[in-house]
Amino acid sequence: MIGLLKSMATTMRHALDGSTFTVEYPDTAPEVSPRFRGVHKFSQERCIWCRQCENVCPNDTIQIVMDEQRNGEQYNLHIGQCIYCRLCEEVCPVDAILLTQNFEFTADTKDEFALNKEELKNVPWYKDIDPLEAREPDRGGWVGEGEGELDYQ
Ligand code: SF4
Ligand code: SF4
Numbered sequence: 001m002i003g004l005l006k007s008m009a010t011t012m013r014h015a016l017d018g019s020t021f022t023v024e025y026p027d028t029a030p031e032v033s034p035r036f037r038g039v040h041k042f043s044q045e046r047c048i049w050c051r052q053c054e055n056v057c058p059n060d061t062i063q064i065v066m067d068e069q070r071n072g073e074q075y076n077l078h079i080g081q082c083i084y085c086r087l088c089e090e091v092c093p094v095d096a097i098l099l100t101q102n103f104e105f106t107a108d109t110k111d112e113f114a115l116n117k118e119e120l121k122n123v124p125w126y127k128d129i130d131p132l133e134a135r136e137p138d139r140g141g142w143v144g145e146g147e148g149e150l151d152y153q
Contacts, residue, residue: 029127034134037084038102040077042120047072047096053088062088077120079105080113101126101134 014021023030032038049072054062061082065074088097100123107113115123125131 032101032103032126032129034101034129034131036101036103037086037099038126039079039100039105039123040082040088040115040120041098041100041123041125042075042077042117043096044072044075044117044121046094047075048094050093052091052093053097056087056091058085058087059083075117075120076114078114080107080110095132098131100124100131101129 049064049066049070051064054064059081061078063074063076063078064072065076067073084099086099089095089099102123102125104126105113
């Protein structure tokens with residue numbers, strides 16, 4: 001009973017002091033944590049087709065197709081089955097695959113969640129947040145500092 005009264009008092013205090021914890025989405029875009037794991041962005045210019053992301057993915061979300069000379073041809077990612085573990089980003093030696101803060105993606109059918117390399121390249125940053133920059137310095141602790149300019153666009 002005391003717990004119930006305490007929680008009601010907390011609710012009333014916030015209701016009366018004008019504090020808000022929600023936004024009127026989609027009119028107002030919410031803030032997201034730098035560690036938020038949203039839809040991926042891929043850079044073919046950076047990718048060296050090592051296939052480490054495909055190998056580390058626990059549920060075959062990433063499919064890479066190579067030609068006979070082992071040149072990369074296709075990079076497909078079925079965002080509908082991704083569990084957002086971020087292992088692909090962690091293992092990539094050249095920052096070619098990143099999880100953005102972008103959560104705004106919808107589809108009418110399951111097939112539309114299978115994104116090819118062009119669609120992945122064109123995934124917009126959320127609020128212009130560059131996840132590499134936003135997640136420093138803690139990201140540096142697990143994948144190192146990284147080098148070079150990013151060229152996803
Ligand atoms: S975040 Fe995890 S599940 Fe999703 S594509 Fe990367 S490795 Fe696979
Ligand atoms: S781990 Fe990185 S460089 Fe290697 S295939 Fe995947 S995206 Fe390309």
